[in-house]
Amino acid sequence: MSNHSCIEIANEWGIVSARQAGRELSKEIGFGSVDQARITTAISELARNIYLYTEIGKIDLEEISDNHKNGKVRGIKVVASDKGPGIENLRDVMVDGFTTSGGLGAGLPGVKRLMDEFDIESIPGEGTTITTIKWLR
């Protein structure tokens, strides 16, 4: 795919540039304002997790397309990856209200609800990769 960008998250401003890039790309793909807000919020959550829990990580944004039953569908793929401490118990972090930072604990389950597809892989001590997709309907 032609549209691809990668933003490093090393400080709080990285979060801002990641979601600005996300907003631009989702607008370009043709998402409406509500979905744009959903996608940027999801990116913001993922980027903030990288900022809060790891030294450095990155957010990859990519335009994708797939053949659905009603023809070709476009979408946006957001991949957040880091080489942080990893997540010990994946089941815990997907529960609403679970937090280790004193926050609201709505981040990851929230992202899952904001996006269409959600996949998380984590190896304790090595890092975490979260892949999410939103399809244009």
Add this chain to the structure above:
Amino acid sequence: MRSIVLQHMIDNKDHYIEQWRVSFDELLFSRSESTIKPQYIQDEMKEEFVSVIFDTLTMDGHSRRAVVKRFAERLIHDGWVVSEFIMSLQKLRRIVMKDLSNHYDREKFVDLSGELEDWLDEQITDLTTEFAKNHEEVKAIQTVALKELSAPLIPVFDKIVVMPLIGTIDTKRASQIMENLLDGIIEHRAQVVLIDITGVPLVDTMVAHHIIRASEAVRLVGAECLLVGIRPEIAQTIVNLGIDLGNFTTKSTLKKGVEAALQMTHRDIITNEEPVTGGGLN
């Protein structure tokens, strides 16, 4: 004691300026696409740069740096790209180098080119240092300006204050919002605070968390918080995220918020009857 190279450049000043100008045209100022300047301004800048470099040949270090400083200030003010000026200095190096190699034998040339390098390095260092220093100053001023803008508290009625939030909320700003809120409530003896998030581009869990915490603190000092200006798409993402704002009184617009705040402080806006014109009191 002036070095041979500098003396050589002073002696052949006109020759070098002319040659350097030619090289300008193939390199300088044509590259910056973002800041295309009118031709006469470009020419003016070239002339100034020439004089900054060549007039300072005869100056001592102190006054030379003052000239470079003024020049760097202008670069920042007018938005020039400093790298272009540095690249043009490399061009000058090549011109002088070539001349030196024609004039002197090999052994002498090695010495002289060392001197030339030293001189050019100093020029480049000074220019970039002044440029960076100026940039830092501008940045510091902007940071202060931004801080002053970041969390204003406006008293709109007796006992009612509004805090309009515009732009991205980061950790630093969140703590400032909290501080200004609490100070303002005490100062204005406010009973109701309206937090207007119309200008906040995105509400994620962190922003929501900060707003919730701020409103809890507001409650502790005896006032109440109203959240206004929630745009439809923000409302949807808040629901998707599963953030509970159930303890909040929320209104869609600031206007409705003000009306509610007046009600909460047992007041109302009434419209006076139209004054009778031309008659009445004798």
